[in-house]
Amino acid sequence: MWDWAFTLEILPALARAAVITVEVTILGFLIALTLGLALAVCRIALPWTRLPISLLVELIRSTPLLIQIFFLYFVGPSFGLTLDAMTTGVLAVGVHYATYCSEVYRAGFESVPRGQWEASVALNLGRATTLRDVIIPQAIPPVVPALGNYLVALFKETPLLSAIAVLELMQTAKIIGSQTFRYTEPITLVGLFFLAMSLVSAWAIRRVEAGINRRYRR
Amino acid sequence: MSEPPMVSFENVTKRYGSLTVLDGLNLTISRGEKVAIIGPSGSGKTTVLRMLMTLETIDGGVIRVEGEPLTHTERQGRLVPANLAHIRKVRAKIGMVFQSFNLFPHMTALHNCMEAPVKVLGLSRAEAEARAADLLEMVGLSNRRDYYPSQLSGGQQQRVAIARALAMRPRVMLFDEVTSALDPELVGEVLQVIRKLGEEHDLTMLMVTHQMGFAREFADRVCFFYEGRICEEGEPKAFFQNPQNERSRQFLRAVLEAG
Amino acid sequence: MGLRALAVLLTLTLATILYLSRLEDFRIFVPGLAQGALMTLRITAAAAVLAVLAAITAGLLKLYGPAPLRWLAVAYIEVFRGTSALVQLFWLYFVLPGFGITIEAYTAAVIGIGLNIGAYGAEVVRGAVVSVARGQWEATVALNMTRAQALRRIILPQAFAAMIPPWGNLLIELLKTTALVSMITLGDLAFRAQQMNQTTMKTAQIFTLVLLVYLAMSLTVTLGMRLLERRAARGILHARAA
Ligand SMILES: Nc1ncnc2c1ncn2[C@@H]1O[C@H](COP(=O)(O)OP(=O)(O)OP(=O)(O)O)[C@@H](O)[C@H]1O
Ligand SMILES: [Mg+2]
Numbered sequence: 103m104w105d106w107a108f109t110l111e112i113l114p115a116l117a118r119a120a121v122i123t124v125e126v127t128i129l130g131f132l133i134a135l136t137l138g139l140a141l142a143v144c145r146i147a148l149p150w151t152r153l154p155i156s157l158l159v160e161l162i163r164s165t166p167l168l169i170q171i172f173f174l175y176f177v178g179p180s181f182g183l184t185l186d187a188m189t190t191g192v193l194a195v196g197v198h199y200a201t202y203c204s205e206v207y208r209a210g211f212e213s214v215p216r217g218q219w220e221a222s223v224a225l226n227l228g229r230a231t232t233l234r235d236v237i238i239p240q241a242i243p244p245v246v247p248a249l250g251n252y253l254v255a256l257f258k259e260t261p262l263l264s265a266i267a268v269l270e271l272m273q274t275a276k277i278i279g280s281q282t283f284r285y286t287e288p289i290t291l292v293g294l295f296f297l298a299m300s301l302v303s304a305w306a307i308r309r310v311e312a313g314i315n316r317r318y319r320r
Numbered sequence: 321m322s323e324p325p326m327v328s329f330e331n332v333t334k335r336y337g338s339l340t341v342l343d344g345l346n347l348t349i350s351r352g353e354k355v356a357i358i359g360p361s362g363s364g365k366t367t368v369l370r371m372l373m374t375l376e377t378i379d380g381g382v383i384r385v386e387g388e389p390l391t392h393t394e395r396q397g398r399l400v401p402a403n404l405a406h407i408r409k410v411r412a413k414i415g416m417v418f419q420s421f422n423l424f425p426h427m428t429a430l431h432n433c434m435e436a437p438v439k440v441l442g443l444s445r446a447e448a449e450a451r452a453a454d455l456l457e458m459v460g461l462s463n464r465r466d467y468y469p470s471q472l473s474g475g476q477q478q479r480v481a482i483a484r485a486l487a488m489r490p491r492v493m494l495f496d497e498v499t500s501a502l503d504p505e506l507v508g509e510v511l512q513v514i515r516k517l518g519e520e521h522d523l524t525m526l527m528v529t530h531q532m533g534f535a536r537e538f539a540d541r542v543c544f545f546y547e548g549r550i551c552e553e554g555e556p557k558a559f560f561q562n563p564q565n566e567r568s569r570q571f572l573r574a575v576l577e578a579g
Numbered sequence: 580m581g582l583r584a585l586a587v588l589l590t591l592t593l594a595t596i597l598y599l600s601r602l603e604d605f606r607i608f609v610p611g612l613a614q615g616a617l618m619t620l621r622i623t624a625a626a627a628v629l630a631v632l633a634a635i636t637a638g639l640l641k642l643y644g645p646a647p648l649r650w651l652a653v654a655y656i657e658v659f660r661g662t663s664a665l666v667q668l669f670w671l672y673f674v675l676p677g678f679g680i681t682i683e684a685y686t687a688a689v690i691g692i693g694l695n696i697g698a699y700g701a702e703v704v705r706g707a708v709v710s711v712a713r714g715q716w717e718a719t720v721a722l723n724m725t726r727a728q729a730l731r732r733i734i735l736p737q738a739f740a741a742m743i744p745p746w747g748n749l750l751i752e753l754l755k756t757t758a759l760v761s762m763i764t765l766g767d768l769a770f771r772a773q774q775m776n777q778t779t780m781k782t783a784q785i786f787t788l789v790l791l792v793y794l795a796m797s798l799t800v801t802l803g804m805r806l807l808e809r810r811a812a813r814g815i816l817h818a819r820a821a
Contacts, residue, residue, distance in 0.1 A: 103678065160580065160588070164751065164797035165790050166758035168769055173790065176782040258663040265762060272665060285673035293662040293670060300661035375717055408723055416721040422714035426736050435732060436722035488722060 109287045112278050116291055119274035126192055126270060127257045133196025134256065135249070138203025143233065145204075146211060159201040167198050168262050175266050191263035199256045206248045210241035243314050250307040254300055261292075271295065324387030326351045326524045327372065327492060333380030334367055334548075341367050343548040344381070351491075354518055354525045356535035356556070359545030360571060365528040368545075369494045372526070373416045374407055385410050385492070412440075415490030419497045421477045423469040429456060429480045430465040433487045441488065448487070455483035459513050475506030479513055486517075493517070495527035507531070514538070532575055536560050544568045582805055589798040596791050604784050608775055612785075615771030616792055622688050622757045622767060623796075627750060629693025634700025642705055643726065652701070659698035665759050667691045672763045688760040696753045703745045707738035740811045747804030751797050758793075768792060 141159070144151045162170065171194040178185060185193065214237050222232040261272035275288035327349040334342040341364045349355055357365045370376045372383060374391060382399055383390040390410050392399040424432050433452035437443045443451070456465050459479035469477050478498055485493060495514065499507040511534055517523060518538055529535055535542055536556045543553040544565070552565040563569045580588070599605045633655075640652035659667065671687040682690070711734050719729035761770035772789045776782055 156580065157588075161790075161794060164755075164801075165793040166755040166769065168758040168761070169772070169786060169789055169793060172769075172773065172776075173786045176776060177786055180783055261663045261665040262759070264665075272663075272669070276669075279673060284677075285669070286677040289666065289669050289674050293666045296663050296666060297658060297661040301657065304661075373717075373721055375720055408725075411720075412723050414721075418714060418717065418721075420714050422712075422718035424715065424718070424733055436724055439728050439732065440723050440725075485721065 103286070105284070105287060108282070108284060109291070112288055112291070115274055115278065116271065116288065116295075119269060119271045120295060122188075122268070123257075123260050123270040126188070126195065126260050126263060126268070127253070129192045130195035130199065130260075131253050131256055133193065134199035134203045134252070137197065137200035139207055141200060141204035142207035142211065145208065147229065147233065155204075159204060162198055162201045167194065167259055168265060170194050170198060171262060171266060187263070187266045187268045190266060191260075191268045195256055195259060195263075198259075199252055202252050202255075203249060206245050206252065207241065209248075210245040211237060213244060214240045243318055246314060247307050247311040250303070250310065254303045254307075257299065257303075258296060323351075324384070325349060326353070326386060327526075328384045329368070329372075329381065330384065331381035332371065332378060332383060334364070334371060334376065335379050341548050342371075345549065347543065347550060349492075349524060349526065352521050352524055354538060354540045355527070356539035356542045357526065357528045357545060358530070358532070358535060358542060358571075359551075363545040364548040365545050366496055369416065369496050369526060369528060372492075373414060373494060374411055385413055412488070413491040414494065415485035415488055415492070416494040417478070417481050417485050417496070417498045419500050421469070421474075421481045421501070423477055423481055423484070425469050428466050428468055429461060429472065429483075432469070432480055433484045436484070437487050451487055452483070455486050456480070458486075458516070459483045460509070473506060474502045475509045478502065478510045482510075482513055482517075491522070492524040492526065495525065495529070497528050497530065499529070499531060530575070532560070532572075544571065546571075582802070582809075585798060585802050585805065589795060589802060592791055592795045592798060596788070596795060599784075599788060599791070604781065605788060607779070608781075608785055608788060611771045611775055612768065612788060612792065615766060615768035616796075618765060618767040618770075619754075619757050619796070622685070622692065622760060622765070623754050625689045626693040626696065626757070627753055629689060630696040630700055630749070630753060631746075633694055633697025634704050637697065637701035638704030638708065639730070641701065642708060643730075655694075656698045656701050659695050660702075664692065664695045664756050665762065667695055668759055668763055684760070684763050684765045687763060688757070688765055692753060692756050692760070695756065696749055699752070700746065700749055703742055703749065704738070706745075707741040708734055710741055711737045740808075743804060743808045743811055747801060747808070750800050750804065754793070754796055754800060 141155055145155055171191060174183075174185070174194050175187065175190045178190070218236055218240065219232065222236050227236070260270055263270050264273035264276060267273060271292045275285075275292045278288040279285040325348045327347075329345045329347040332342055332345040333340065345364075345368070347368075357368065359365055367376060371378055372390070378391055382392055388410055389399060389402065391402055391407055393402040393406055423429075424435065427435065430449065430452050433455060434445070434448040437448040437451060438445060441448075453462070453465065456462055459482055461476060461479055461483070464472060464476060464480075467476075469480070472480065478501075482498075498514075499510050502510065511531065514525075514527070515538060518525065527535075527539075539556050541553060542556045542559045544551050544559070544563075544567070546567045552559065552563060552568045559568070560572065563572055600609045637652040637655055640648050641656065644652060668687060668691040671682065671691045672684060675682060675687075708730075715733055715737065716729065719733050724733070757767060758769040760767050761773065764770075768789055772785050776785050779785070
């Protein structure tokens with residue numbers, strides 16, 4: 103039922119694929135973090151962007167990531183946007199999670215008391231300075247754990263990239279399966295890898311959360 | 321031997337970690353007796369009631385209700401922890417009213433009073449409704465029976481809570497500072513209900529209270545708690561006029577000064 | 580987004596779908612996509628029922644179950660939250676047969692997605708039950724109710740209101756997750772879209788239409804949950820104040 107020799111044989115290929123999975127996760131999350139912050143700041147700084155941004159966020163959050171990946175991959179070229187599979191995947195995942203992150207940032211901004219804005223006005227600080235030096239430093243730390251949870255969520259969605267043949271873990275497992283007609287070991291190993299990473303991340307997030315609570319006590 | 325006391329605490333101990341909250345407490349309450357428990361904050365008054373209601377575990381000693389151990393059973397002359405069925409059987413004789421009411425917010429006053437009689441005592445809905453309606457009338461809330469707790473004032477909520485506890489026909493009623501969460505002008509209506517209950521001679525009552533005037537006029541006995549022990553107890557008149565213990569005197573002086 | 584804004588957006592989305600589906604370029608896709616949408620809805624509904632049942636069972640067992648069942652619930656929650664939904668689907672569909680258990684793609688889809696979302700839902704149930712004031716439990720003890728009676732009659736009804744908003748989000752996640760079943764050969768919306776994409780190459784039209792259909796479904800779910808939330812709030816309005 104379980105073949106240890108076969109397991110050892112496929113381990114190197116899966117390890118190489120795990121590197122791709124981690125790469126996609128990190129790059130995608132960097133996009134999510136920065137684009138998400140940009141969206142959240144835009145909504146505050148430029149009130150007229152509020153409606154278009156919330157429509158965009160609603161659209162992206164309400165539709166499956168898989169379809170968005172296809173959209174970018176297959177429809178992009180007809181708008182002159184031809185990307186390789188890996189770039190498409192990173193971009194799609196990043197933009198998808200940027201909408202989640204922007205909501206998290208927004209909650210962070212809303213948790214900063216109004217008095218902070220008012221004090222900044224009283225000190226005659228500009229809007230940009232207020233945002234950068236007063237509001238953002240207070241808004242971000244409390245939401246770090248929530249962002250961390252989305253990092254894990256994003257990580258767990260990377261197998262979707264197998265749909266456009268990015269050679270990450272799931273795709274590699276599928277290829278091994280179709281070549282050897284043995285799915286048990288590769289897919290179980292992929293599952294165990296995700297489980298281990300998720301448990302470790304959950305533990306790390308709890309530690310960070312405890313640290314932040316101690317420091318910022320809200 | 322005469323009939324056993326309604327409630328007895330025998331050498332009861334309660335600890336939270338290293339903090340001993342009750343230290344070998346002995347207290348005997350006879351049928352129909354009205355006992356007021358007073359004492360400074362943190363002296364263990366609430367803990368006494370909560371242990372009798374089985375809301376807290378017991379770390380040493382035994383509590384008996386009509387001679388029967390509350391959370392223990394006797395096996396070959398030794399006391400061993402009892403199972404839940406036994407606890408529920410003994411606990412059925414006890415009712416409690418909380419400082420914060422704890423009414424069920426998703427049920428009307430009437431349904432608050434019907435829920436347990438139907439589910440626990442197995443009354444028919446008609447019987448339970450009749451009983452609940454009687455009790456709501458007794459506490460003066462007949463015209464509020466279909467109101468939800470949030471639509472009632474604090475005093476009204478507390479009167480519903482009293483009716484709800486009585487609907488289970490307990491032999492012993494526990495009151496833990498039942499007027500402390502109320503606005504001053506609402507205290508009277510609740511005390512009035514308790515007074516009315518007191519006229520029913522069979523009901524045994526234990527009340528933790530900061531209302532010294534009420535304790536004095538209503539109780540048969542006052543127990544003054546200090547650091548987990550009964551420091552002084554006695555008839556209210558004697559106790560309030562001429563406290564024997566230095567601690568009781570200090571406490572009474574402080575309370576009277578505060579008004 | 581407010582209720583009214585949601586309703587407007589849903590109407591606009593539906594109107595756009597209707598308008599597009601009459602255009603020459605789009606018309607050929609309508610029958611195929613309609614079939615796909617039906618499959619998506621079927622899986623969503625069945626998986627949602629399973630998810631709710633699994634969530635309540637696992638959430639309560641994690642809180643109050645006897646030791647072995649409690650561990651089982653924790654293991655279920657951690658495994659299904661810790662591994663990816665797609666991996667779970669593949670495991671059910673491709674690996675289980677290796678252990679002598681072969682299930683249809685549809686069954687695998689419902690079980691996989693239902694249990695996946697159910698694991699997240701279990702934490703929602705647990706959180707909502709724990710958030711009910713401690714005094715409510717104490718009152719049930721004072722009234723000599725059993726734990727089961729207390730849960731069923733007193734605690735769960737109050738927890739219910741707190742559960743609706745997070746369940747709204749979870750149901751959207753569930754709907755989105757159903758797109759993965761296309762990868763185990765089920766003919767849902769995503770599957771039909773890819774299929775027709777290969778045969779007609781009218782890529783932009785197909786995927787635009789499909790995105791809009793998913794959007795309409797999500798908005799409907801959100802709207803429904805908001806209405807439910809409002810009704811529950813009215814019923815338990817009294818709960819918050821007390
Ligand atoms: N759950 C608990 N964990 C730890 N300590 C507790 C707990 N409950 C009560 N205590 C402690 O036990 C002691 C007695 O508490 P209790 O509530 O019985 O006091 P009390 O006499 O009712 O006071 P008050 O007049 O303020 O209500 C206090 O020191 C309290 O801090
Ligand atoms: Mg107290």
